[in-house]
Amino acid sequence: MSVGVDARRTRLATVAFAVAAVVVAAMLTGATVVRRPTSSSMMMIQMAGSDDFFDEQAVRQEFARNGIIVQQHPLGSQLIAKVPDLATAYDIANAGSYEAAKNIEHALDAQGADVENSTQISTPMVILTDRSIVDLLLPSGLVTDEGGFLVFHVERYLAEVVSRGMRWKDIPHNLSYSNDNQILVSTTDPGESNSGGMFAAIASFVTNNNAPIKDVRPDDSSLDVVINCFKAQGSMADHTPKLLSRFLTVGTSRYPMAMVYERDYLATLLLHPEEVPPHMVAMYPTPTVISDETLVQWKPRNARSGRAAKVIELLNHDPILLKLEEQSGARTVSDRNQFVADMAAKGIKVPDLAALPTGLQVASLPSDAVLQKLIAAIEKGIANG
Numbered sequence: 001m002s003v004g005v006d007a008r009r010t011r012l013a014t015v016a017f018a019v020a021a022v023v024v025a026a027m028l029t030g031a032t033v034v035r036r037p038t039s040s041s042m043m044m045i046q047m048a049g050s051d052d053f054f055d056e057q058a059v060r061q062e063f064a065r066n067g068i069i070v071q072q073h074p075l076g077s078q079l080i081a082k083v084p085d086l087a088t089a090y091d092i093a094n095a096g097s098y099e100a101a102k103n104i105e106h107a108l109d110a111q112g113a114d115v116e117n118s119t120q121i122s123t124p125m126v127i128l129t130d131r132s133i134v135d136l137l138l139p140s141g142l143v144t145d146e147g148g149f150l151v152f153h154v155e156r157y158l159a160e161v162v163s164r165g166m167r168w169k170d171i172p173h174n175l176s177y178s179n180d181n182q183i184l185v186s187t188t189d190p191g192e193s194n195s196g197g198m199f200a201a202i203a204s205f206v207t208n209n210n211a212p213i214k215d216v217r218p219d220d221s222s223l224d225v226v227i228n229c230f231k232a233q234g235s236m237a238d239h240t241p242k243l244l245s246r247f248l249t250v251g252t253s254r255y256p257m258a259m260v261y262e263r264d265y266l267a268t269l270l271l272h273p274e275e276v277p278p279h280m281v282a283m284y285p286t287p288t289v290i291s292d293e294t295l296v297q298w299k300p301r302n303a304r305s306g307r308a309a310k311v312i313e314l315l316n317h318d319p320i321l322l323k324l325e326e327q328s329g330a331r332t333v334s335d336r337n338q339f340v341a342d343m344a345a346k347g348i349k350v351p352d353l354a355a356l357p358t359g360l361q362v363a364s365l366p367s368d369a370v371l372q373k374l375i376a377a378i379e380k381g382i383a384n385g
Contacts, residue, residue: 049094076193087111092308096194101294146359152283189236205363216373227381266329287363
């Protein structure tokens, strides 16, 4: 039976049971028992935000072996910065990008905390869909096949689809997905989740003649196109894993196209293939953005260290965790040069970010301050209807 992303988050395995199982197994086999931290010596780390990686059994076991339990609280990256007691209620935050992390850092500074260190994993964005949807969009040039990579052209999407309010029934000879809904890429809410903000950044880059915007002006007519990308969606997920879960469980009947992080897509393929719909494919938007998933860890002012410092240390240096990150589809710093080959060995073709394939462009992101102004303008536009 298929298990959704949200369901995976709710699976709990107590450390005490795991430790007891190891001890009993060792006694039965006569093996030497490896001493593990007892439950009373475990340090519980509260994480604002979440990542399926931390829910994987092998990951939990490795952290437990080092005396740590990471308890996640699913929050969108933009929403984390709005938590009034972030500095005291949590120990670490999971931001979807460096820009979102900077926003969180500003909030922590205002709450009297100092950012101590962080770690990053790079990931481009992907748009998940069904092969039948791709076949519908290929003749229009909205989607092209670039040497084995499906590329979704954002400029055409904004000019020919969003600006005109194009609907699926408007596609000539459409017999497979002909309905009255607008053709839309489903995203998360940019006011609450980083991946939605990344799509806003991509759209603004395109409408600004392929350059990052320097400011957000109310009289800028191109802003309406960016706002309409989100306004027409109606209710949006507040967290990327929620959008991914909905796409995997509900499918194209509600989410014909959904933008998530490449890492989430690859983790599903590699770790939970039973959840993958039979004809699911990934399109790379062009331009795309490279989102640096950033873990932000802090300490109270004048304190020697933050509670979650060991989490960052383990993620950066523990060989077991580094290997598990790579196996989950993460483009880690230590594996960036080998990542494409590693995925190819598993039968998955991914682009080399150091030498982009033909047809795929990377957009430069606006500054964090400008991105926040853009998100605020989108929220206002949605509220005004």
